[in-house]
Amino acid sequence: MLGKGDRKEMKKNNNIVYIVTSRAFTSFGQALIFVSLTWLAAELTNSAKLLSMMSAARILPGILFSLFVGAYIDKVDKRKAWILLDYTRSILMFTFFILFALDKIGIWGLICIVFLNATIEDAKNMLTSASIPQMVTNEQLQEANSKVNGAENLFQFFGNAISGMLYSIGGVIVSIICTILTSLLSAFSISKTTTRGNAMRSTPTSMLHKEIAYGVDYLLKHKDLILLFSMSVSANAMLSSAGLLALHLQRTFDASPVVYGLIEGVDAVGGVFAAILLSKIQIKNGMRFLTFCSLGLGAAYAVEGFMPNSYLLAILICTTGMILVAFNISYITEFQKALDEEVRGRVMSLTYMITTIVYISSAFFSGVLADMIDIKIVWGLFGGAHIIVTILILSVEKKVKHS
Numbered sequence: 001m002l003g004k005g006d007r008k009e010m011k012k013n014n015n016i017v018y019i020v021t022s023r024a025f026t027s028f029g030q031a032l033i034f035v036s037l038t039w040l041a042a043e044l045t046n047s048a049k050l051l052s053m054m055s056a057a058r059i060l061p062g063i064l065f066s067l068f069v070g071a072y073i074d075k076v077d078k079r080k081a082w083i084l085l086d087y088t089r090s091i092l093m094f095t096f097f098i099l100f101a102l103d104k105i106g107i108w109g110l111i112c113i114v115f116l117n118a119t120i121e122d123a124k125n126m127l128t129s130a131s132i133p134q135m136v137t138n139e140q141l142q143e144a145n146s147k148v149n150g151a152e153n154l155f156q157f158f159g160n161a162i163s164g165m166l167y168s169i170g171g172v173i174v175s176i177i178c179t180i181l182t183s184l185l186s187a188f189s190i191s192k193t194t195t196r197g198n199a200m201r202s203t204p205t206s207m208l209h210k211e212i213a214y215g216v217d218y219l220l221k222h223k224d225l226i227l228l229f230s231m232s233v234s235a236n237a238m239l240s241s242a243g244l245l246a247l248h249l250q251r252t253f254d255a256s257p258v259v260y261g262l263i264e265g266v267d268a269v270g271g272v273f274a275a276i277l278l279s280k281i282q283i284k285n286g287m288r289f290l291t292f293c294s295l296g297l298g299a300a301y302a303v304e305g306f307m308p309n310s311y312l313l314a315i316l317i318c319t320t321g322m323i324l325v326a327f328n329i330s331y332i333t334e335f336q337k338a339l340d341e342e343v344r345g346r347v348m349s350l351t352y353m354i355t356t357i358v359y360i361s362s363a364f365f366s367g368v369l370a371d372m373i374d375i376k377i378v379w380g381l382f383g384g385a386h387i388i389v390t391i392l393i394l395s396v397e398k399k400v401k402h403s
Helices: 004-045 048-075 077-099 106-135 139-168 172-190 203-220 224-251 258-282 286-306 310-340 341-370 375-402
Strands: none
Touching: 004 048, 004 077, 004 106, 004 139, 004 172, 004 224, 004 258, 004 341, 048 077, 048 106, 048 203, 048 286, 048 341, 077 106, 077 172, 106 310, 106 341, 139 172, 139 258, 139 310, 203 224, 203 341, 224 258, 224 286, 224 310, 224 341, 286 310, 286 341, 286 375, 310 341, 341 375
16 A cells, blocks of 8 residues: 555656656647748748847747746746646647738748747746756656656657658648647646646735845855856857758758758757666766766867768767757756755746847857858857856866865
8 A cells, every 4th residue: 555655756756747748749849830930931031140030039038038937936836827828829829820821921920929939938948947846856856857858859859850841741831730739738738737836926016126136146145056057158158059050051051941850850869868868877976967068069069060961960960969968957957956946936037037148149149140151160169169168167166166
């Protein structure tokens, strides 16, 4: 007969299964719509600057809304909020379907759709990060984060792998319909969770700035968090130019949307391998492992554009994806462990806001630079800069520990 502790543990594990399933559906739909919209934008504009603006629109909501989301995220029923966000995405995609069918969507309309969709996804990402530590112990965090990340990458691969073919067959319409369906399935999956979210407690507007200020003060007082966060900021600045991949394939290899979708997909394949590995192996020194991944990520990114054909590029992107997922899992696990539960939402949203500011600035800069010089040179410069920043962070960390 199961004891009370055993039943609680089973409930926790079931909740992780439901979250993994929900995130898998979302990842599949997101991959389909992202590839379709990016390729459509590249066809409409042939402009690195406009493509970079589209990439920037994906993370702009993090600047505008993340602090407010963070201030409230620990006070809402996360299950209901999650379902509401999935339904909202379905409505957004249905509206997009109608406007596109009526030929009322141009490049700026696409950028607007990307922005609204990213607003929804950002809120879901923060809900996921804040929920997992409440469902598992610290010892289980790496495994739980790995399973969620692995499922996301696996279904991202499937989405990317078939997105080009679907685009060639039915255009963006097919991807829109699939995104609506996956959003509804995500809502159904998360509705099966049994944990009760925190009761809603409103925060007076006059007190909101104090809660945000407390999160800022908390982060500044923890040097270990600042070092972790600095490495993440540098990685985001580097990866902001990844949105130029479609244009690079068009210009360099005259590739089709099918090839683009497959190459986007192999990035997720590498991520799945990394997630499976980290779900089985416990990392003892998280910061050292994170630094190693950071250096490898910068090196792989720096040479991507110099691959002589699309096959070697796909292999390298698969490797880059594996390193990136290992980096992300290690980073979020260390960050979750270091944060107190009552401030987790605010600090995570604060760090997300800062990284998005860096990302959007870097994305726009990379687009402008890519219109002036070759895209592969841009990737080489960004990768080299990240390696230098990582080495500096490692040096500072040694001094902090020594003191």
